[in-house]
Amino acid sequence: MLEIEGLNCYYGKIEAVRNLSLKVEKGQLVTLIGANGAGKSTTLKSISGILPASSGRILFEGEDITKASARTILDLGIAHCPEGRRVFPYMSVQENLDMGCFRRSDPKQIESDLEGIFDRFPILKERRLQMAGTLSGGEQQMLAIGRALMSRPKFVLFDEPSLGLAPNLVKTTFDIISEIRDQDVTVLLVEQNAYAALALCDHAYLLESGEVTLQGTGEELKGNDYVREAYLGG
């Protein structure tokens, strides 16, 4: 479904991603693990079109989206749930969700999708008219996920969804992500919490200083001595 070939990305003059290639099959949950600054977020940003790639190719369902705008990529069915949640702080919960379906014009479907989000996250319904900036971190994460789902994506990029959340919420977040995959939405998940991500995924890539150094199924990476030593705490 998504195929990246020889991607290079620069942040100013710093090369953040070097010759990265990866593949995500339809219906899979694929994870990118790696340390801070390994280039995981950069990869997601270049997929969703907010950070242009300097070379390489990104194909989505066979279509070249390397140079496409964020808007075109969204229209093709890719949603990006960004690192740090990034909800619009001075907009209500409802308005944040409205922004999620900014490009859609099917009011009936939107209404039923909204009900779906509220069923999944009842707290958002309760806080519907509250400013998103006043929500707790966990609630903001739910809102960010809900906002991403409001575009009816075929493919969702999650960037560090568990970052800064209390342990019980971390589990909830991963449960939700695997539910999303079970509803036939393909997921590319970036995580520092390698243990949880590897337990969840169909396939995993290890990223180090902008390069893929290891890949395999979650089990394979979990069993790898180097990964255990460096990323799973021995």
Next chain:
Amino acid sequence: MAEFLQHILNAIVLGGTYALLGIGLTLIFGIMKVVNFTHGELYSFGAYMIFMFSAMLGLNFFLAIILSMVLGVLLGGIIEFALLRPLRGANIDTTMLVMIGAWIVMQNLEQLSWGGVAKSINHPFPLDPLVIGEVSVSWIRVFVFFFAVILIIGSYYLINNTKLGKSMRATFQDRDIAALMGVNINRVYTATFALGSGLAATAGALLGPVFVVTPTMGDMAALKAFAIVILGGLGSIAGATIGGFILALAEEMGAGYISSGYRDAMGFILIILVLIFRPTGLFALKERYG
């Protein structure tokens, strides 16, 4: 007491147009991060347009105001498209210099086209003032006030209740994420600049008939607009509205009780006080970076 009430009334009437100027600038400043030095020139452009349509061509006064508004919006759109769009992502200093250049060019074009002599514009309102108890106000000022209030309400509605307004607020709060949601950032910028410029031109078209029209009238208007934005806080329409009325009140009181020579100084005294005691402005929204 009558004198005091008269100052309050004058301040309210003037505050409406100040608020228009401030809202226009705070939108542009807040959403686009462009220090818009042409704002005052859009104000004088509006004033010259109503002079042209109403005094020269003899069109209906109200129609002339509407035409000035529309042309202000158009001119704003053109400036954004021709000058700012190619500079997207450029250093803020570069953009600032280009806008200063545009300001000088526009002011001199006005002087070239209309000459340096002050123009006055007749209006269809009775010259006898409206007297309420011990205070009085001219009918043109009453009209200007209500017209401004309608536009302020319209701006609130646009920003809070329309899809364009929502995309403008989203862009202000987090530009990258707004783009991720599918907002066309370029379109939001053009719309913002056109709207802000239209409000400035309308303020000029409304005050042109109250005062006189000169090529340099925009300079003081721009400085006042900046004062209002600093008072109200970046990107806050409510702040700009209240800021506009506070500035008008300070000017009226300063002129009335200290000396009329200090009228224009009051705004700057206010800026200094705000910058010392509450540098983010009275009603600032925090934007996010990164």
